[in-house]
Amino acid sequence: MAANKSLLVLAGDGIGPEVMGQVRRVVDWMDRRRAVSFDLAEDLVGGAALDAHGVPLSDATLERAKTADAVLLGAVGGPKWDDLPFEKKPERGLLALRKEMELYANLRPAICFEALVEASTLKPEVVSGLDIMIVRELTGGTYFGEPRGIFDLPNGERKGINTQVYTTHEIRRVAAVAFELARKRNNRVCSSEKANVMESGVLWREEVTKLHAETYSDVELSHMYADNCGMQLVRAPKQFDVIVTDNLFGDMLSDVAAMLTGSLGMLPSASLGDPDETGQRQALYEPVHGSAPDIAGENKANPVAALLSFAMCLRYSFDLAEDADLIEEAVKAVLAAGVRTGDILAPGTRAVSTEGMGDALIAELD
Numbered sequence: 001m002a003a004n005k006s007l008l009v010l011a012g013d014g015i016g017p018e019v020m021g022q023v024r025r026v027v028d029w030m031d032r033r034r035a036v037s038f039d040l041a042e043d044l045v046g047g048a049a050l051d052a053h054g055v056p057l058s059d060a061t062l063e064r065a066k067t068a069d070a071v072l073l074g075a076v077g078g079p080k081w082d083d084l085p086f087e088k089k090p091e092r093g094l095l096a097l098r099k100e101m102e103l104y105a106n107l108r109p110a111i112c113f114e115a116l117v118e119a120s121t122l123k124p125e126v127v128s129g130l131d132i133m134i135v136r137e138l139t140g141g142t143y144f145g146e147p148r149g150i151f152d153l154p155n156g157e158r159k160g161i162n163t164q165v166y167t168t169h170e171i172r173r174v175a176a177v178a179f180e181l182a183r184k185r186n187n188r189v190c191s192s193e194k195a196n197v198m199e200s201g202v203l204w205r206e207e208v209t210k211l212h213a214e215t216y217s218d219v220e221l222s223h224m225y226a227d228n229c230g231m232q233l234v235r236a237p238k239q240f241d242v243i244v245t246d247n248l249f250g251d252m253l254s255d256v257a258a259m260l261t262g263s264l265g266m267l268p269s270a271s272l273g274d275p276d277e278t279g280q281r282q283a284l285y286e287p288v289h290g291s292a293p294d295i296a297g298e299n300k301a302n303p304v305a306a307l308l309s310f311a312m313c314l315r316y317s318f319d320l321a322e323d324a325d326l327i328e329e330a331v332k333a334v335l336a337a338g339v340r341t342g343d344i345l346a347p348g349t350r351a352v353s354t355e356g357m358g359d360a361l362i363a364e365l366d
């Protein structure tokens with residue numbers, strides 16, 4: 001099969017263009033060497049778009065993002081735009097993209113690469129072989145619920161309000177993503193909320209349980225209160241396969257899980273929306289890290305997080321598991337051979353550049 005997949009690359013700011021440059025090399029390699037072809041387009045987002053068009057995400061770019069099979073994003077933001085008001089900042093471009101594409105499922109894998117076991121703050125036996133996936137609801141819950149705001153009280157005090165709101169539809173669609181992922185992995189989902197103290201958590205648990213019985217009874221389902229889930233993640237993380245949780249708990253639990261395994265420069269993510277008639281979901285793939293202004297332009301950034309995000313794109317948007325495996329195996333091999341950028345440097349070794357890491361990965365793929 002050699003169908004053309006359309007990819008929109010939004011490299012963004014700071015180290016974004018540097019790491020995406022290495023991703024492009026691997027996309028080109030795939031094009032040449034594997035039975036898959038990409039139609040690659042590039043556009044501006046964040047500060048780069050602000051400078052060119054006066055907005056961090058133009059309508060035309062948004063339209064291209066919606067119609068592409070998948071979007072690969074670098075990073076946005078930087079000191080140059082720090083003084084702008086919040087609504088005008090580069091980061092708004094990314095938020096608008098997530099919102100307008102309705103990317104409600106945020107996938108954050110935590111994978112421990114054997115060569116980096118020593119970089120974890122946890123004992124090797126706790127993290128060695130770790131491979132879990134957190135699915136965080138991204139467009140609902142406390143960060144969006146109404147009422148919200150800061151209000152004056154008659155007695156002169158003030159009160160701040162945020163509201164956790166979830167509808168059955170919002171819960172079911174993100175849970176469906178988690179169950180489908182589990183089927184491609186180790187077939188286990190742990191759903192996490194605080195049904196002991198929150199009504200939205202009670203509804204969450206009920207709806208996940210119903211959906212499971214209706215459609216996904218082949219997947220093993222468990223429930224865990226979110227506070228316990230945080231404890232279990234640092235006590236015995238390998239008990240998990242897929243964790244599905246709301247926006248607020250997911251924000252924290254995905255950061256906890258990520259740091260079990262080491263550097264920001266290694267962490268990929270995916271954000272998925274609804275499937276169209278053909279089953280193709282709206283999808284955005286991006287490294288977890290930001291634009292790293294402290295090292296931008298120095299050819300020092302680790303491109304692996306961006307590259308592993310592209311591997312997720314192959315796996316989840318295009319069902320190209322073998323090609324995704326190739327990339328992930330190449331990353332493992334290169335790390336095992338001691339090739340390291342500055343952020344994951346082992347004692348007694350010398351750092352390679354962003355491009356040097358790209359060279360090593362391409363050589364390994366060859």
Ligand code: NAI
Binds near residue numbers: 287288300305343
């Ligand atoms: P950051 O992730 O850009 O950097 C944090 C630290 O990690 C820095 O010391 C940086 O050098 C290092 N680092 C990050 N990625 C790396 C990589 N690939 N290789 C080697 N080292 C790496 O976060 P920070 O400093 O809080 O934010 C900088 C800018 O990025 C801000 O404008 C922020 O708003 C924006 N940002 C954008 C994000 C996005 O586009 N998704 C996410 C987070 C921040």
Ligand code: MG
Binds near residue numbers: 251
């Ligand atoms: Mg966070």
